[in-house]
Amino acid sequence: xxxxxxxxxxxxxxxxxxxxxxxxxxxxxxxxxxxxxxxxxxxxxxxxxxxxxxxxxxxxxxxxxxxxxxxxxxxxxxxxxxxxxxxxxxxxxxxxxxxxxxxxxxxxxxxxxxxxxxxxxxxxxxxxxxxxxxxxxxxxxxxxxxxxxxxxxxxxxxxxxxxxxxxxxxxxxxxxxxxxxxxxxxxxxxxxxxxxxxxxxxxxxxxxxxxxxxxxxxxxxxxxxxxxxxxxxxxxxxxxxxxxxxxxxxxxxxxxxxxxxxxxxxxxxxxxxxxxx
Amino acid sequence: xxxxxxxxxxxxxxxxxxxxxxxxxxxxxxxxxxxxxxxxxxxxxxxxxxxxxxxxxxxxxxxxxxxxxxxxxxxxxxxxxxxxxxxxxxxxxxxxxxxxxxxxxxxxxxxxxxxxxxxxxxxxxxxxxxxxxxxxxxxxxxxxxxxxxxxxxxxxxxxxxxxxxxxxxxxxxxxxxxxxxxxxxxxxxxxxxxxxxxxxxxxxxxxxxxxxxxxxxxxxxxxxxxxxxxxxxxxxxxxxxxxxxxxxxxxxxxxxxxxxxxxxxxxxxxxxxxxxxxxxxxxxxxxxxxxxxxxxxxxxxxxxxxxxxxxxxxxxxxxxxxxxxxxxxxxxxxxxxxxxxxxxxxxxxxxxxxxxxxxx
Amino acid sequence: xxxxxxxxxxxxxxxxxxxxxxxxxxxxxxxxxxxxxxxxxxxxxxxxxxxxxxxxxxxxxxxxxxxxxxxxxxxxxxxxxxxxxxxxxxxxxxxxxxxxxxxxxxxxxxxxxxxxxxxxxxxxxxxxxxxxxxxxxxxxxxxxxxxxxxxxxxxxxxxxxxxxxxxxxxxxxxxxxxxxxxx
Numbered sequence: 061x062x063x064x065x066x067x068x069x070x071x072x073x074x075x076x077x078x079x080x081x082x083x084x085x086x087x088x089x090x091x092x093x094x095x096x097x098x099x100x101x102x103x104x105x106x107x108x109x110x111x112x113x114x115x116x117x118x119x120x121x122x123x124x125x126x127x128x129x130x131x132x133x134x135x136x137x138x139x140x141x142x143x144x145x146x147x148x149x150x151x152x153x154x155x156x157x158x159x160x161x162x163x164x165x166x167x168x169x170x171x172x173x174x175x176x177x178x179x180x181x182x183x184x185x186x187x188x189x190x191x192x193x194x195x196x197x198x199x200x201x202x203x204x205x206x207x208x209x210x211x212x213x214x215x216x217x218x219x220x221x222x223x224x225x226x227x228x229x230x231x232x233x234x235x236x237x238x239x240x241x242x243x244x245x246x247x248x249x250x251x252x253x254x255x256x257x258x259x260x261x262x263x264x265x266x267x268x269x270x271x272x273x274x275x276x277x278x279x280x281x282x283x284x285x286x287x288x289x290x291x292x293x294x295x296x297x298x299x300x301x302x303x304x305x306x307x308x309x310x311x312x313x314x315x316x317x318x319x320x321x322x323x324x325x326x327x328x329x330x331x332x333x334x335x336x337x
Numbered sequence: 338x339x340x341x342x343x344x345x346x347x348x349x350x351x352x353x354x355x356x357x358x359x360x361x362x363x364x365x366x367x368x369x370x371x372x373x374x375x376x377x378x379x380x381x382x383x384x385x386x387x388x389x390x391x392x393x394x395x396x397x398x399x400x401x402x403x404x405x406x407x408x409x410x411x412x413x414x415x416x417x418x419x420x421x422x423x424x425x426x427x428x429x430x431x432x433x434x435x436x437x438x439x440x441x442x443x444x445x446x447x448x449x450x451x452x453x454x455x456x457x458x459x460x461x462x463x464x465x466x467x468x469x470x471x472x473x474x475x476x477x478x479x480x481x482x483x484x485x486x487x488x489x490x491x492x493x494x495x496x497x498x499x500x501x502x503x504x505x506x507x508x509x510x511x512x513x514x515x516x517x518x519x520x521x522x523x524x525x526x527x528x529x530x531x532x533x534x535x536x537x538x539x540x541x542x543x544x545x546x547x548x549x550x551x552x553x554x555x556x557x558x559x560x561x562x563x564x565x566x567x568x569x570x571x572x573x574x575x576x577x578x579x580x581x582x583x584x585x586x587x588x589x590x591x592x593x594x595x596x597x598x599x600x601x602x603x604x605x606x607x608x609x610x611x612x613x614x615x616x617x618x619x620x621x622x623x624x625x626x627x628x629x630x631x632x633x634x635x636x637x638x639x640x641x642x643x644x645x646x647x648x649x650x651x652x653x654x655x656x657x658x659x660x661x662x663x664x665x666x667x668x669x670x671x672x673x674x675x676x677x678x679x680x681x682x683x684x685x686x687x688x689x690x691x692x693x694x695x696x697x
Numbered sequence: 698x699x700x701x702x703x704x705x706x707x708x709x710x711x712x713x714x715x716x717x718x719x720x721x722x723x724x725x726x727x728x729x730x731x732x733x734x735x736x737x738x739x740x741x742x743x744x745x746x747x748x749x750x751x752x753x754x755x756x757x758x759x760x761x762x763x764x765x766x767x768x769x770x771x772x773x774x775x776x777x778x779x780x781x782x783x784x785x786x787x788x789x790x791x792x793x794x795x796x797x798x799x800x801x802x803x804x805x806x807x808x809x810x811x812x813x814x815x816x817x818x819x820x821x822x823x824x825x826x827x828x829x830x831x832x833x834x835x836x837x838x839x840x841x842x843x844x845x846x847x848x849x850x851x852x853x854x855x856x857x858x859x860x861x862x863x864x865x866x867x868x869x870x871x872x873x874x875x876x877x878x879x880x
Contacts, residue, residue: 131537134406137548146546152535154405155548157428160398163390167402168535170386171360171410175537193398196391342721342730342850368736451736512759513717513732515724595760602758676762 097121099130099150106144108215110311112301113141115267116209116276117148120180123280124151127288133176134168136161140182141215149180159190162197165204176287177204183224184214187249191223194249201258201293205283208249208296210326211303219306223247226325231306246325250298254331260293261286262332266300266323268315275328286334300326340517345483346510349439349503350375352487353411357523358437360386360410362399364418367451368507369441372413393418397425404434404500405547407534409491413439415507416457417448419465426500427466431549431560435494435530437487438472438502441510444672452672453507455594458649461504462623469561471568472502473575474622476593480514488521493575495528497567504622506645508595508674577620578629582608586615588688589633591654592643593619596675600643603680612688622650627657634661639687643675644668663687698753700838701761704828705746705778706770706794711825714851715768716747719829721847722839723751731759744773751838766836768828772796789831789874791824807831809873815866820859823866830870841867 096102100121107113124133130151137145139158146153156164161179169177186194186208194206213231214220220233226246228237238246254262261283265276276299283295300322302314309317343351350372353361361376373389380387386403390396396412403410414422419440429436440461444454461474473493475486483505490501531539538544551557579597582604583589592600597618607614617633619626634640639662642651651666658664667683669675702719706712713734720732734747748764750756763783769775769790775797782788784803792808799806811827833841844867848860 131540134535134537136402143550146544146548150538150544152538152545153547154402154535155432155546155550156401157398157424160395160401160425163395163398164402164405166388166395167360167362167399167404167410168406170362170388170399171403171408172406172536175406192391193395196395340724342717342724342732507736508733508759511734511736513720513730514759515730599758599760602761605757674760676760677758678762 097125099125101148101150103147105148107141108303108305110302110304110314111141112211112267112299113209115273116180116207116299116301117145119267119273119277119280120178120207121149121151122277123284126281127284129176129284129288132174133178134165134172136165136177136179138179138181138185139216140185142180142182142209143216145180159185159188160193161185161190162193162202162204162206166197166200166202169203173203176284177202178207178284179204180207181209182215183208183210183212183222187223187247191249195252195256198253198294198296199256199258201260203287203291203294205280205287205295205297207280208298209301210249210298211301211306212246212322213303213306215303215306219303219308224249226322248326250296250331253296258293259296259332260291261295261334262298263296263330264298264300264326264328266318266328268302268318272328291334298326300328340515342513343480343516344371344511344513345477345480345505346371346441347375348480348484348516349413349487349505350379352484352518353437354379354383354385355518355521356488356491357409357527358385358411358491359408360388360400360403361412362388362390362396362403362410363412364390364393364396364414366393366415366418368443368453368510369413369415369439371510372439372441393421394425397422397429400436400438401425401429401432401434404429404436405432405535407530407536409435409495411437411439413441415441415443415451416445416454417443419457419460423460423466426472427464427468427470428549429500430466430470430472431468431564432547433498433564434500434547435491435498435528436500437490437494438500440502440504442504442506444670450672451507453509453595453645453674454670454672455506455596455645455649456670457504458622458644458646461502462625462653470564471571471623472500473497473571473624474502474504475577476504476620476622477509478594478597478618480509480512480516483509484516484518488519488526492526495526495530497571499567499571504594506595507672572624575621576624576626576628578626579618579620580629581616581618583615583617583633585613586633587613587637588615588684589637589640590614590616590643590680590684591619591630591640591650592616593622593650596643596645599675599677600680602677603684606677606681607684607688612684614684614688619650625653625657627653630654630657631659631661634658637662640664641683641687642666643680645674646670698751698838699756700749700751700766700836701764702749702751702766702768702832703746703764703778703781704749704768704770705744705774706791708745710745710770711822712745712770713747715825715829716749718844718847718851719751719839720749721850722843723749725843725846726839728753728839729756731756733759744771746774746778766832768832770794770828775799787832787835789828789835791828805835807835807874809870811870811873814869814873818862818865818869820862820866823862826863826866827870827873830867831874832870833867834871834874841871
């Protein structure tokens with residue numbers, strides 16, 4: 061039987077991070093079906109096990125490499141779990157204040173119009189404190205890709221309610237469940253964005269299954285390709301994701317919850333395609 | 338170059354274009370809106386990007402982005418808007434991005450008034466947002482300086498990788514005087530920021546990252562110490578001030594910006610009466626001209642600080658003279674401006690009183 | 698030579714542009730000048746005023762509360778600024794707009810029927826130039842040629858055809874000062 065781990069492995073972490081020196085028999089060129097994109101920095105991520113961020117990061121860097129825009133791309137990291145996104149994404153990046161990523165990206169794009177801009181934001185960042193920046197950037201049709209990771213909770217600060225938290229959901233600030241008469245209703249930002257004339261492409265995807273991962277990659281490819289082609293507006297890619305730690309469940313349970321309940325409210329698919337209303 | 342009759346706000350805007358500003362991001366607020374309007378009209382035709390943001394919060398973050406891209410950028414606002422920008426300025430200061438900020442002050446607190454004020458002195462010179470940071474602060478007192486300080490401000494910003502603030506007020510913004518724009522070679526003053534700017538990853542290099550987040554406290558402390566060293570360098574090199582009739586003065590007025598113009602008039606009136614009054618006008622509010630004030634404290638018997646607030650710079654003057662002489666204060670607030678005769682009256686209160694004591 | 702002047706009236710009477718034209722003319726003649734407007738909501742139809750200082754020396758303060766000359770175009774401004782005229786100074790007012798004429802005896806007071814004269818020129822808007830002409834006859838701080846030069850800068854090009862009627866108004870104003878009685 062082929063060894064899954066090389067012998068005398070001192071640091072399994074290094075191995076998991078893909079250190080070539082620990083390459084085991086299983087991973088040979090002929091067997092290789094996937095490789096880490098060069099622009100995804102080879103370092104352990106701080107994300108919790110089962111979290112969707114790491115998949116989204118990987119897809120993002122695959123797309124940037126496949127489209128050959130590494131040297132033209134500037135990204136904006138949010139405040140939230142992805143605050144350290146620049147530790148993993150090897151493209152030029154700026155860290156924005158909470159919610160202000162679309163404004164920061166706007167500033168760069170307006171003085172360097174030939175660059176490809178993206179923001180990478182969570183739901184607290186994009187849908188609560190940064191709603192104004194989000195709406196107005198899209199309304200101006202800022203030529204950028206907004207990647208919106210919607211996991212319905214404040215992950216980094218310890219599982220508080222987000223604007224996107226579903227009705228009845230228990231969080232550390234809604235311990236009896238979200239009561240819409242007190243806390244308001246879950247906010248569907250993509251549906252708000254899509255009717256704006258400045259929105260060029262609006263889609264909602266997920267990364268909880270292989271099929272969804274493939275679709276998300278396609279959506280990101282589309283979004284960046286549109287920007288390369290000079291799209292006259294903003295591309296908005298929402299990724300409905302999970303937060304096992306914040307939701308207080310196993311990764312598997314969290315993925316089941318996505319399928320069972322969350323996708324019923326946040327329906328996956330394209331909300332706006334170029335040239336169609 | 339022929340003289341032009343311009344409002345202070347317009348002169349500042351024109352100077353920004355002549356200094357090669359590549360991006361302006363702002364939001365309308367009285368009494369600085371002429372700046373926004375002028376640039377919206379002129380800048381896109383003259384090689385720069387103008388954008389009216391959805392808020393001052395967005396505007397300062399657009400500046401953060403564009404400054405991070407290594408381009409010459411600016412914003413302008415008035416007091417309430419400047420408060421909204423403080424968070425962003427703190428980030429910009431920590432990420433060490435060069436840019437020019439303009440606060441055309443109006444009376445506060447709160448929504449206050451649209452009339453001129455100097456109530457934002459503390460906010461301007463002590464940091465303003467959260468954390469330990471400083472901005473070089475230039476305080477013009479004429480339309481000519483509203484223009485000139487723009488060039489200076491951009492150059493200082495590039496030199497120290499730090500935001501620079503022009504602290505003006507509604508009267509300087511609205512009034513017209515003759516202005517002559519200096520010759521300025523944009524290319525000669527251009528600084529290459531590509532080593533750190535986020536313009537797309539350079540071939541053969543690791544990516545550039547701009548952040549103000551250093552989660553390990555020892556790293557964050559090192560960043561703080563680095564910033565403080567920079568501010569000390571600025572204090573050692575960039576102090577600017579103007580002295581008026583101080584040579585034989587035995588009593589000193591201290592005032593900045595518009596107040597210094599009014600105080601100048603009061604000095605002229607006092608001199609006509611035979612009082613030996615001089616005026617020290619700080620041009621940079623940070624770094625503050627403490628050294629010259631300490632020197633003058635050895636020469637005069639007292640100082641009177643004139644401000645359009647309830648007494649802010651007076652604290653820095655008192656720190657500078659280290660108790661050597663009494664430092665009095667006279668101010669008007671809320672958009673009211675001290676009048677020359679009222680200042681003269683104040684001078685007489687202290688000056689002639691002390692003379693009388695000496696005669697006894 | 699230093700002339701410290703206030704011009705005050707309602708928004709729409711041409712108060713600010715009168716001051717600006719004078720300031721521009723002062724600059725053309727290489728004087729130091731300051732033009733300081735009142736600003737804000739009061740610009741929109743309420744009272745408006747501007748201070749103009751012209752000097753052959755450096756101007757210290759743009760903020761003044763006593764004036765060599767006051768040009769007053771409405772009653773609220775009269776109430777506010779009559780007391781600010783320096784003893785021996787001049788007060789010119791638009792006769793039609795004032796209910797309570799000034800009463801000071803230590804200044805020279807001129808009532809100028811500028812509205813009426815402007816109507817005679819078939820252009821009510823030239824009232825401000827008539828007042829300016831009246832002022833210049835008393836205090837020739839700039840020449841009429843400089844004023845005409847300044848008008849080219851202050852008026853947008855589409856209004857340059859109005860410069861001749863403005864010149865007429867200026868000259869009419871200069872005649873009027875001589876005719877009115879000093880109170």
